[in-house]
Amino acid sequence: MIPPEDRRTLLRIAEQAVACALRGETYEPETPGEGALLERRGAFVTLERNSLLRGCIGRIASDEPLYALIPLMARDAAFRDPRFPPVTEEELPQLSFEISALGPARTIADPEEIRLGIDGLIVRHGSRTGLLLPQVATTFGWTKRQFLEETCEKAGLAPAMWKETATVEAFEAEVWRS
Structure with a gap:
């Protein structure tokens, strides 16, 4: 079970990854010392705007720890989901982020x-x-x-x-x- 503080951290990482990408900046999250952020498991990031799907991308499994995987999936959900145009800076305040950390199949x-x-x-x-x-x-x-x-x-x-x-x-x- 991912503790509440780590969940908040992963949401912050997802949001910052998209915000930085919109400004043309690279975002590298700080490497955590221990805990759930270092777990290697699949994860999806879902973006919604006004309760409507705006993007969703993830991986079934990953060799990357969650803290490194989440920003990649957040950027892909925002800019590479083929079902939607790329997210714009104007949309950012209206987006909600959802993270799904997958268990074993x-x-x-x-x-x-x-x-x-x-x-x-x-x-x-x-x-x-x-x-x-x-x-x-x-x-x-x-x-x-x-x-x-x-x-x-x-x-x-x-x-x-x-x-x-x-x-x-x-x-x-x-x-x-x-």
Whole structure:
């Protein structure tokens, strides 16, 4: 579990990374001495403006510690999410930042193993991978089956591929926001 102070630090790092990039500056967070900021795990940064998605980028796993990964994902969410134009300086005060720190994935054999609102999903088939964070299913009010189908579609697969030859994994995530 990431302590509240480290959560606040990671949010500050994400916000500063985007603010510095908008000014054309490089942002290098200070290296922490110990603790959760040094954990090596996957993470996603989600940006919202007026409660609407504005960008979301992350990694399933990472060799980078969280304090170094979060600014990279924040910049990518702000400027490289192909679904949106780059964030502007005028938008910055209106943005809220959300961080999802991923736990280890486990293979799912039966949809009943999925815990809506707790588990995120990863569907893999060949070179295709789709991931949806735990909060997505509850935001849209999906059933377990809909969550699986939407994750397949995110991977560019047919919605029913989860029943066929795709590998389905679930993971927990610690999620917090500014």
